[in-house]
Amino acid sequence: MPPENPVNPVPPAGPPSPAGASPPAPAGTGSKLPVPPATAAARPAAAGAEDLSRRKFLGLISWSGLGWAAFSAASGVGSIATGRFMFPNVLYELPATVKVGPPDDYPSDDVYEKYKDSNGVWIVRDAGQITALITVCTHLGCTPNWLPNEGKIKCPCHGSGFRRNGINFEGPAPRPLERAKIVLLEDGNMMVDKARKFQYEKGEWNDPDSFIPVTA
Amino acid sequence: MLPEAFKEAANHLLSSAAITVSLVIAFFFLCLWQYRKVTKPVVALPLSLGLIVLFCLSISDPNFFIIISKSDNVPIVLMLVLVGGCTWWGLRQAALNDERLEKGLPPMEADNREDDKVYVWPDLVYAEFIALIICSIVLIVWSILLAAPLEQPANPARTPNPSKAPWYFLGLQEMLVYFDPWIAGVVLPTLIIIGLGAIPYIDKNPKGNGYYTFKERPFAVTIYMFGFLVLWVFLVYMGTFMRGPNWNFFGPYEYWDIHKLEPLTSVNLSEYFYMRLLGRAMPANFLVREAPGLLVLAVYFGLLPLVLAKTCFRKFYPSMGFLRYMVMINLFLGVVGMVAKMYLRWIFNLKYIVAFPEFFFNI
Numbered sequence: 001m002p003p004e005n006p007v008n009p010v011p012p013a014g015p016p017s018p019a020g021a022s023p024p025a026p027a028g029t030g031s032k033l034p035v036p037p038a039t040a041a042a043r044p045a046a047a048g049a050e051d052l053s054r055r056k057f058l059g060l061i062s063w064s065g066l067g068w069a070a071f072s073a074a075s076g077v078g079s080i081a082t083g084r085f086m087f088p089n090v091l092y093e094l095p096a097t098v099k100v101g102p103p104d105d106y107p108s109d110d111v112y113e114k115y116k117d118s119n120g121v122w123i124v125r126d127a128g129q130i131t132a133l134i135t136v137c138t139h140l141g142c143t144p145n146w147l148p149n150e151g152k153i154k155c156p157c158h159g160s161g162f163r164r165n166g167i168n169f170e171g172p173a174p175r176p177l178e179r180a181k182i183v184l185l186e187d188g189n190m191m192v193d194k195a196r197k198f199q200y201e202k203g204e205w206n207d208p209d210s211f212i213p214v215t216a
Numbered sequence: 217m218l219p220e221a222f223k224e225a226a227n228h229l230l231s232s233a234a235i236t237v238s239l240v241i242a243f244f245f246l247c248l249w250q251y252r253k254v255t256k257p258v259v260a261l262p263l264s265l266g267l268i269v270l271f272c273l274s275i276s277d278p279n280f281f282i283i284i285s286k287s288d289n290v291p292i293v294l295m296l297v298l299v300g301g302c303t304w305w306g307l308r309q310a311a312l313n314d315e316r317l318e319k320g321l322p323p324m325e326a327d328n329r330e331d332d333k334v335y336v337w338p339d340l341v342y343a344e345f346i347a348l349i350i351c352s353i354v355l356i357v358w359s360i361l362l363a364a365p366l367e368q369p370a371n372p373a374r375t376p377n378p379s380k381a382p383w384y385f386l387g388l389q390e391m392l393v394y395f396d397p398w399i400a401g402v403v404l405p406t407l408i409i410i411g412l413g414a415i416p417y418i419d420k421n422p423k424g425n426g427y428y429t430f431k432e433r434p435f436a437v438t439i440y441m442f443g444f445l446v447l448w449v450f451l452v453y454m455g456t457f458m459r460g461p462n463w464n465f466f467g468p469y470e471y472w473d474i475h476k477l478e479p480l481t482s483v484n485l486s487e488y489f490y491m492r493l494l495g496r497a498m499p500a501n502f503l504v505r506e507a508p509g510l511l512v513l514a515v516y517f518g519l520l521p522l523v524l525a526k527t528c529f530r531k532f533y534p535s536m537g538f539l540r541y542m543v544m545i546n547l548f549l550g551v552v553g554m555v556a557k558m559y560l561r562w563i564f565n566l567k568y569i570v571a572f573p574e575f576f577f578n579i
């Protein structure tokens with residue numbers, strides 16, 4: 001009850017009896033709930049104005065303003081923190097370049113897994129070329145497995161299969177595996193650089209940087 | 217305990233996705249078609265008992281047991297039982313109601329309408345609270361009894377084989393086998409959500425609101441149940457129990473051999489068309505190359521709706537209006553097309569109908 005108006009008390013609104021005491025009366029007899037017309041007529045305009053006095057209104061505004069300010073501040077801090085999250089201090093990425101030894105280390109046509117764990121490349125010798133295939137499935141990016149007995153590279157996620165040279169031939173992968181740049185250094189070692197990629201479907205596998213010719 | 221010949225046959229049949237799915241779809245439509253007979257306890261009870269007995273006998277098979285008893289898979293078995301039971305209950309109610317409606321009686325749910333009304337507090341809230349407590353207890357006991365499989369720390373260079381999504385996403389993972397990541401991972405889930413959200417706007421028919429019925433809503437109920445039971449629950453089953461190492465298919469009593477060799481050479485529609493049919497080289501221009509596939513899609517999503525409006529959906533079309541009909545029919549064709557694409561892969565090894573690897577866009 002607002003203290004400003006003690007002489008003219010308004011009958012308390014709301015349910016006439018405690019909850020659960022009696023089931024609600026069927027529709028038609030429940031019309032007693034609104035304020036009786038006599039009371040309402042006696043205080044025509046005052047009722048509305050009193051329900052929301054200036055003081056109350058300003059109080060409401062300042063509280064909700066405070067609430068919104070707090071909410072915006074929290075969201076702001078939250079988004080800044082999220083933004084910071086996008087620039088991690090440490091990036092666990094495999095090194096992009098690696099020396100993979102001389103071509104003689106890869107004597108026969110095969111898929112060599114030596115640099116799979118450390119650098120994410122297979123060194124493949126096939127049809128007179130040494131290439132570096134990136135171990136990322138071109139379907140959705142799982143790491144496929146080289147199955148030596150079957151002579152194919154097979155992805156455990158949705159079953160894409162690639163031939164030894166990286167060409168896709170089964171399952172959903174839409175394009176061949178990507179090659180990384182591979183060059184022969186002056187010291188006779190080969191160097192793989194994953195920063196440069198070669199895609200078969202764009203005709204990039206003819207690029208001399210994408211393979212090292214060897215005598216088959 | 218089970219005869220070897222039976223296991224052999226089961227492995228042979230059920231390791232073929234095309235056969236398994238065909239059996240499931242056939243069973244699904246048989247049940248809906250004869251729903252009054254199938255849901256009668258005299259039919260449904262022996263059927264489910266038979267399945268339970270078969271399941272119990274199968275446990276004696278070591279390969280079956282390994283897969284079934286993985287702590288990840290136990291809940292899937294429970295889920296299958298639960299889904300089966302609930303579906304039976306719903307269809308049974310529908311069958312009983314449909315009989316009443318035919319006799320001119322109101323549906324069972326309409327009886328005693330007045331007594332049906334209860335208070336939210338305490339009636340509903342109490343029930344919910346009790347359910348909450350029971351669920352918590354079950355989850356706690358469960359998590360103590362069946363230890364969650366903790367594996368070694370993730371290693372980007374080693375993807376587990378087979379690598380499976382959480383069970384509720386296995387259906388989506390299965391779709392990924394047949395579609396471009398972008399279609400299966402973005403477009404299809406969005407369409408599912410939009411499609412479900414659009415149901416109240418597509419379907420204004422008030423029949424079946426608040427009571428079980430099949431006869432009054434055969435099309436709506438069939439579509440929904442097909443989507444849920446076959447395209448979601450069954451695909452979860454498939455991802456859990458059929459997909460083994462290297463994402464190959466395995467039968468229920470088959471050992472999950474990493475070296476199982478399945479030749480699955482998949483071919484694009486354009487290659488089928490130009491190289492096998494016309495016996496010539498692939499055209500260099502990618503639009504010409506993919507023209508057959510684009511034509512197929514144009515006919516399927518452009519022409520077919522109009523043809524269907526004049527034929528199968530003759531009755532729906534006038535009452536729905538053009539826009540609503542088009543939305544409905546394209547969602548419908550999308551669902552059918554999804555299944556069709558899976559069959560095309562299984563039977564013809566068809567990879568993509570339209571393939572633009574240049575733009576990472578394949579359908």
Ligand code: FES
Nearest residue numbers: 137139140155158
């Ligand atoms: S990620 Fe390799 S098949 Fe999908």
